[in-house]
Amino acid sequence: xxxxxxxxxxxxxxxxxxxxxxxxxxxxxxxxxxxxxxxxxxxxxxxxxxxxxxxxxxxxxxxxxxxxxxxxxxxxxxxxxxxxxxxxxxxxxxxxxxxxxxxxxxxxxxxxxxxxxxxxxxxxxxxxxxxxxxxxxxxxxxxxxxxxxxxxxxxxxxx
Amino acid sequence: xxxxxxxxxxxxxxxxxxxxxxxxxxxxxxxxxxxxxxxxxxxxxxxxxxxxxxxxxxxxxxxxxxxxxxxxxxxxxxxxxxxxxxxxxxxxxxxxxxxxxxxxxxxxxxxxxxxxxxxxxxxxxxxxxxxxxx
Numbered sequence: 001x002x003x004x005x006x007x008x009x010x011x012x013x014x015x016x017x018x019x020x021x022x023x024x025x026x027x028x029x030x031x032x033x034x035x036x037x038x039x040x041x042x043x044x045x046x047x048x049x050x051x052x053x054x055x056x057x058x059x060x061x062x063x064x065x066x067x068x069x070x071x072x073x074x075x076x077x078x079x080x081x082x083x084x085x086x087x088x089x090x091x092x093x094x095x096x097x098x099x100x101x102x103x104x105x106x107x108x109x110x111x112x113x114x115x116x117x118x119x120x121x122x123x124x125x126x127x128x129x130x131x132x133x134x135x136x137x138x139x140x141x142x143x144x145x146x147x148x149x150x151x152x153x154x155x156x157x158x159x
Numbered sequence: 160x161x162x163x164x165x166x167x168x169x170x171x172x173x174x175x176x177x178x179x180x181x182x183x184x185x186x187x188x189x190x191x192x193x194x195x196x197x198x199x200x201x202x203x204x205x206x207x208x209x210x211x212x213x214x215x216x217x218x219x220x221x222x223x224x225x226x227x228x229x230x231x232x233x234x235x236x237x238x239x240x241x242x243x244x245x246x247x248x249x250x251x252x253x254x255x256x257x258x259x260x261x262x263x264x265x266x267x268x269x270x271x272x273x274x275x276x277x278x279x280x281x282x283x284x285x286x287x288x289x290x291x292x293x
Contacts, residue, residue, distance in 0.1 A: 019205035022173075022194035046169040048230050055170030056233045057211025064207045083206045087237040 005076055006030065013078065014069055023058065025065060034105045035069040037062060041099050052096030056130075059100065059120050060088050063132035066104035067116040071136050074106035074114060080139040081114065087133050094129045098122045104132075114138050164222050164230075171215050174208060178219060185223055187216040189249040196246065204244030206279070209269055212251050213238060213281035217265040220253035221285055231263065231285035242278045247271050249278065261287055 014027035014037065023045065028036035039045070039054075039062050047055030064086055071081050094100055103125055104118035114136040119128040165171035165178045165187065174195070177188045189195070189212045197205025214236055221231040253267035267281040 016197070017199050017205070018194045018196040019208055020197070044169045044173045048232075049167060049169060050230070055168070055211065055215075056236070057174075057207070057214045058170055060210045060214070060236065060238070061205065061207025064210070065205075082243070083238075083240050085237065085239045086206070086210065087235065088233075089235045090233050093232075 005078070006073070009078055010035075010069065010072060013072060016065060019061070020065055023061065025062065028101065030073065031103065033070075033073060034103045035066055035073050037066045037069070037102045037104075039100050039102075041097055046096075051093065053093045054100060056088075056090055059090070059094070059130045060086065060132075062100065062102045063088060063104070063118040063120060063130065064134065066102040067106075067118045067132065067134045068136065070104035070106040070116050070118070071109070071114040071138065074109045075138070079141065081136045082139075084113070084135040084137050086135075088130050089132075090130045091128055094120075095122055100129065109138070112138055112140070164219050165215055168215070170211065174211060174215075176212065176215055180223065183224065184252065185216065185220050187212060187219060187251045189251070191247050191249075201243060202246050204246070204249065206238070206240055206244070209240075209244050209249060209279045210236070210238045210281070212249055213253075213267045213269055213279060214283065216251040216269075217253040217267045217281060217283050218285065220267075221255060221258070221263050221265060221287070224255055225258065225263075225287065227289075229288040231287055234262070234284040234286050236281055236283040238279055238281050240279050242276060244278050245271055250274075253281075258287070263287055 026038045102120045108115040119131040195208045251269040257264045263285045268277045270277045
C-alpha cells in the first residue's frame with residue numbers, strides 16, 4: 001500500500017462531501033485492511049422518536065460510505081466508484097445516545113467491480129447493529145463512460 | 160399515523176421529506192438541498208440519502224395501509240442504484256407486495272424528472288408489531 005495515499009488522500013475522501021458533513025461522519029482510520037468511520041449520536045438523526053434509535057437510512061448511508069472507502073483502500077488509489085447495490089440486514093436496534101461505528105472491508109476486487117462487506121456497531125464488531133453486503137462499479141482508468149470497459153470504440157463514434 | 164407520519168420522524172425531517180397522500184397511495188418528495196450531495200464533481204446525490212428516502216417511503220406506505228400498528232421496523236433492505244441522482248428533487252412511491260401477520264415485503268422506486276427512468280429501487284422486509292398501549 002502506498003503510504004501517501006492512505007495517509008493523505010484517504011482521510012480527505014473519508015470526510016466526503018456535503019451530505020456526510022451534514023451527518024457528522026468522522027474518519028477513524030484503518031484496522032488492517034478494514035476502514036473505520038464514526039457517526040456521533042444526534043437527536044436529528046433518530047428514526048423512531050419513541051425509542052431514540054438512529055434511523056435505518058442513516059445506518060445504510062454510513063455503511064455505503066465506509067464501503068466505498070474500503071474499495072479505495074483495496075485499490076490503493078482513487079478512482080471514481082459507484083454503488084451498484086447494497087443490502088443491509090438490521091440485526092438489532094442501535095443503543096439510543098451512543099455513537100455508531102462502521103467497519104468495511106473489500107474482499108474481492110476485479111477490473112470493474114468491488115465486493116464489500118461492512119458492519120455497524122457501538123463497541124464490538126462481533127455484536128453488530130447492522131451488516132451490509134454491497135457491490136461497487138469501479139471506473140476504468142481514463143474513461144468513465146458507459147461501456148468504456150467493454151470494447152474499443154468504433155471509429156464513427158469517436159468524435 | 161398517516162400523512163403526517165414522516166413529519167414526526169427526525170431523520171425524515173433532516174432529509175426534508177414531504178408526504179402526499181392520494182387515496183391509499185403515498186408519494187414522498189425529497190426536495191433538492193445542497194447537503195444531500197455525495198459527489199460534488201458530477202454533482203450527484205449521496206446514494207445513502209436516496210436509500211433513506213426509499214426506506215422511509217416504504218415505511219410510510221406500510222403505516223398508511225395498516226393503521227394501528229407500531230412504526231414498522233426494517234429487517235433488511237436491498238437498494239439497486241440505477242442512475243446517478245441529479246441535483247434536483249427526488250420522488251418515491253412504494254408498493255406492499257405481501258403483508259403477513261408479522262412481516263411485510265415492500266418494493267419502492269425513486270425517480271426524478273422522468274418516472275419511467277428510476278434512479279434507484281428498493282426491496283425491503285419490515286417487522287410489523289401491534290401498537291403498544293399508551
